[in-house]
Amino acid sequence: MKKINIGVLGVGYVGLPLTISLGKYFKTIGFDLNKERIKQLNQGIDTNNDFTKKQFKLSKKAFFTYEKKYLKKVNVYIITVPTPVTKTKKPDLTLLNKAIEIVAKYLSDNDTIIIESTVYPGYCETEIPKILKNLKKNFTLNKNFFIGYSPERINPGDKTHTINNITKIISGSNSSTVNLLKKIYGKINKNKLFKAKSIKVAEAAKVIENAQRDINIAFVNELSYLFNKMNIPVNDVIKAASTKWNFLKFYPGFVGGHCVAVDPYYLSFISNHFGFEPKFLLRARKINDYFYKHVFKLISKKLKKNSKILVMGVTFKENCPDVRNSQIPKLVELLKRKYLVHVYDPIANVAKNYSIKEKKIKKYDAIILCVKHNKFKLFGIDTLNKKLIKDGIIFDIKNMLGNYKNVIKL
Amino acid sequence: MKKINIGVLGVGYVGLPLTISLGKYFKTIGFDLNKERIKQLNQGIDTNNDFTKKQFKLSKKAFFTYEKKYLKKVNVYIITVPTPVTKTKKPDLTLLNKAIEIVAKYLSDNDTIIIESTVYPGYCETEIPKILKNLKKNFTLNKNFFIGYSPERINPGDKTHTINNITKIISGSNSSTVNLLKKIYGKINKNKLFKAKSIKVAEAAKVIENAQRDINIAFVNELSYLFNKMNIPVNDVIKAASTKWNFLKFYPGFVGGHCVAVDPYYLSFISNHFGFEPKFLLRARKINDYFYKHVFKLISKKLKKNSKILVMGVTFKENCPDVRNSQIPKLVELLKRKYLVHVYDPIANVAKNYSIKEKKIKKYDAIILCVKHNKFKLFGIDTLNKKLIKDGIIFDIKNMLGNYKNVIKL
Numbered sequence: 177m178k179k180i181n182i183g184v185l186g187v188g189y190v191g192l193p194l195t196i197s198l199g200k201y202f203k204t205i206g207f208d209l210n211k212e213r214i215k216q217l218n219q220g221i222d223t224n225n226d227f228t229k230k231q232f233k234l235s236k237k238a239f240f241t242y243e244k245k246y247l248k249k250v251n252v253y254i255i256t257v258p259t260p261v262t263k264t265k266k267p268d269l270t271l272l273n274k275a276i277e278i279v280a281k282y283l284s285d286n287d288t289i290i291i292e293s294t295v296y297p298g299y300c301e302t303e304i305p306k307i308l309k310n311l312k313k314n315f316t317l318n319k320n321f322f323i324g325y326s327p328e329r330i331n332p333g334d335k336t337h338t339i340n341n342i343t344k345i346i347s348g349s350n351s352s353t354v355n356l357l358k359k360i361y362g363k364i365n366k367n368k369l370f371k372a373k374s375i376k377v378a379e380a381a382k383v384i385e386n387a388q389r390d391i392n393i394a395f396v397n398e399l400s401y402l403f404n405k406m407n408i409p410v411n412d413v414i415k416a417a418s419t420k421w422n423f424l425k426f427y428p429g430f431v432g433g434h435c436v437a438v439d440p441y442y443l444s445f446i447s448n449h450f451g452f453e454p455k456f457l458l459r460a461r462k463i464n465d466y467f468y469k470h471v472f473k474l475i476s477k478k479l480k481k482n483s484k485i486l487v488m489g490v491t492f493k494e495n496c497p498d499v500r501n502s503q504i505p506k507l508v509e510l511l512k513r514k515y516l517v518h519v520y521d522p523i524a525n526v527a528k529n530y531s532i533k534e535k536k537i538k539k540y541d542a543i544i545l546c547v548k549h550n551k552f553k554l555f556g557i558d559t560l561n562k563k564l565i566k567d568g569i570i571f572d573i574k575n576m577l578g579n580y581k582n583v584i585k586l
Numbered sequence: 587m588k589k590i591n592i593g594v595l596g597v598g599y600v601g602l603p604l605t606i607s608l609g610k611y612f613k614t615i616g617f618d619l620n621k622e623r624i625k626q627l628n629q630g631i632d633t634n635n636d637f638t639k640k641q642f643k644l645s646k647k648a649f650f651t652y653e654k655k656y657l658k659k660v661n662v663y664i665i666t667v668p669t670p671v672t673k674t675k676k677p678d679l680t681l682l683n684k685a686i687e688i689v690a691k692y693l694s695d696n697d698t699i700i701i702e703s704t705v706y707p708g709y710c711e712t713e714i715p716k717i718l719k720n721l722k723k724n725f726t727l728n729k730n731f732f733i734g735y736s737p738e739r740i741n742p743g744d745k746t747h748t749i750n751n752i753t754k755i756i757s758g759s760n761s762s763t764v765n766l767l768k769k770i771y772g773k774i775n776k777n778k779l780f781k782a783k784s785i786k787v788a789e790a791a792k793v794i795e796n797a798q799r800d801i802n803i804a805f806v807n808e809l810s811y812l813f814n815k816m817n818i819p820v821n822d823v824i825k826a827a828s829t830k831w832n833f834l835k836f837y838p839g840f841v842g843g844h845c846v847a848v849d850p851y852y853l854s855f856i857s858n859h860f861g862f863e864p865k866f867l868l869r870a871r872k873i874n875d876y877f878y879k880h881v882f883k884l885i886s887k888k889l890k891k892n893s894k895i896l897v898m899g900v901t902f903k904e905n906c907p908d909v910r911n912s913q914i915p916k917l918v919e920l921l922k923r924k925y926l927v928h929v930y931d932p933i934a935n936v937a938k939n940y941s942i943k944e945k946k947i948k949k950y951d952a953i954i955l956c957v958k959h960n961k962f963k964l965f966g967i968d969t970l971n972k973k974l975i976k977d978g979i980i981f982d983i984k985n986m987l988g989n990y991k992n993v994i995k996l
Contacts, residue, residue: 372822
């Protein structure tokens with residue numbers, strides 16, 4: 177094939193590391209409709225804190241743009257846009273389909289579209305060709321264009337498992353496409369590649385990874401609800417069980433973010449289409465979605481109306497600025513009905529309609545430790561107690577502190 | 587305390603290794619009501635294949651008996667009897683309570699009862715003292731006698747994780763009892779001990795270990811039902827997902843045995859008592875209990891009525907002779923309604939009402955590989971095909987063989 181010219185559509189948590197890595201070896205365009213983000217990236221600023229200015233500079237063949245015209249020369253389109261769920265928990269493929277529409281305008285014969293976004297099994301090879309057939313008459317898969325699927329494995333906030341050292345699954349609509357993906361992705365991660373048997377298999381592998389995490393957290397969350405009623409500290413039980421060689425250390429907590437809380441719905445959507453309702457999977461979702469209400473109940477039992485509460489941590493996971501799909505804003509809304517609530521999170525990107533304040537109230541009745549940010553780990557019990565009235569309570573949801581009289585755990 | 591004299595009540599999968607290990611350091615009686623088993627053990631024969639005659643000999647201070655009088659001198663009673671479930675899936679503590687009744691006859695002031703059997707959280711410290719109070723007037727916990735709990739972690743058929751090298755959880759009704767357990771168990775496993783915060787915590791840790799395994803297998807079993815409908819090979823998907831650093835390799839299959847399929851019911855029993863129905867846990871059980879019907883359906887789609895079928899493997903797990911709580915006898919019963927079925931398992935202990943035959947039929951229409959015994963791994967596709975008619979089918983439930991035209995997988 178001719179020289180590889182890559183266009184990455186979407187430069188968020190997934191697209192940015194990809195663009196920066198590919199940009200060391202291939203002509204790569206990082207494309208996004210978000211002008212503000214593009215401006216920042218062109219200045220070497222990543223508001224997700226994943227990359228420094230220096231790292232941007234090392235990626236000599238990459239550049240960022242929101243202007244579609246630059247996509248003209250691209251022959252490999254990699255789509256990394258978010259694929260969330262709708263309010264009714266159905267796959268929301270709007271952004272992905274919009275990206276495909278943009279690609280359709282510039283797609284030439286023999287070009288390749290690679291999807292990194294989560295989709296349900298079957299999507300790439302059935303839906304994408306349909307969309308393209310509508311937009312480009314007679315454009316046919318494996319004749320005029322090719323599809324590759326290589327699910328993203330970005331773990332926001334994780335500096336160990338990065339795109340340059342993790343194994344990447346590759347798959348394609350035919351064997352030459354698989355080879356193209358091998359050439360592209362193998363370059364950036366020393367050929368740590370796994371060829372899936374088919375695109376369907378790769379799509380399925382992606383959704384089950386996060387569904388598995390979801391069910392394991394659902395299990396410990398259910399245990400947490402149960403042992404709370406029995407007055408057995410769930411964290412002590414997990415600690416004891418963890419001394420067995422094959423026990424899996426999962427801890428109770430808020431499940432949020434763009435993968436773990438979302439991917440199970442992609443799987444259940446297509447399951448229903450095939451006449452199978454994955455009840456176990458959906459029960460896990462229910463349990464995990466209930467967690468913030470459980471925490472609210474725990475708190476309500478201990479505090480008087482109008483107590484002053486400081487919520488520490490609001491993001492969907494530790495050391496990551498993302499508040500989208502976090503359960504903590506929901507908890508805060510519940511708390512606000514009964515208490516005076518302030519939220520403190522030095523890392524969070526503030527989402528609209530939700531303000532995060534570090535108010536200068538001297539003493540709170542209670543502090544709720546919600547997220548295990550490294551910055552919070554530095555605070556000991558004494559620092560926190562200074563922010564509390566005498567007999568003030570700390571709700572240590574993430575089991576960050578030792579055992580103290582005024583610290584309540586799950 | 588005076589010299590330690592141990593009596594192990596129940597010398598099955600759990601009690602035998604314990605008696606043999608303790609018998610190297612302490613005067614130990616292996617007691618069981620099963621006379622046949624005791625006779626064999628005194629000849630150095632273990633029908634579970636866990637121990638050789640040589641290993642019996644090394645345990646110089648142990649002996650086996652069914653005569654209760656020998657329990658007179660015992661001051662530490664360790665109970666390792668099975669705690670199964672009833673037909674309606676409630677904890678069946680008959681054998682445990684019977685053992686306590688036996689103990690009660692010989693229990694003296696300051697003696698200790700240690701439980702290794704699975705119980706529900708709370709059982710040891712609430713139920714056992716009640717039973718003893720009835721049998722021995724005014725015998726009171728922590729005054730006249732003490733209770734320790736150290737859940738067994740025996741993995742039948744596993745030669746790596748043995749009682750001498752695994753970490754053992756210990757707990758007791760007071761701190762001197764914990765110290766006694768430390769002295770006893772620390773001797774046999776180089777002090778790889780974990781002190782649980784309380785007996786309740788240790789009891790809970792035991793049941794959640796197996797419940798976690800159950801839910802993880804339930805997850806892949808549900809995936810197996812689903813992907814079967816979507817015509818995606820579930821094993822290929824698991825293989826692809828397993829290339830992610832944190833994906834947990836569980837495979838679909840029959841869940842049986844005395845722990846994984848049982849412990850969740852202990853937890854759900856006590857949950858209900860506390861007004862909480864663990865729906866997730868019970869859904870996992872439902873999924874796993876359905877698995878043999880799923881396999882039956884797969885087979886039914888492919889075979890004509892009255893086909894001749896050979897079922898290979900009938901035990902609840904690989905390399906273990908135990909057929910109790912195995913799902914395969916249930917599968918066989920279903921198959922027998924439509925087909926001529928033979929069962930071959932060179933390892934299985936034959937359970938009553940169920941005969942395992944190696945019939946001399948020359949050619950079968952189908953073989954079902956149900957259990958991954960090491961002995962079966964030695965058979966290649968050619969050996970198996972020789973047992974089949976032309977165009978005969980192999981149902982490779984455990985994904986033991988490569989991909990061949992006549993091999994059907996999940």
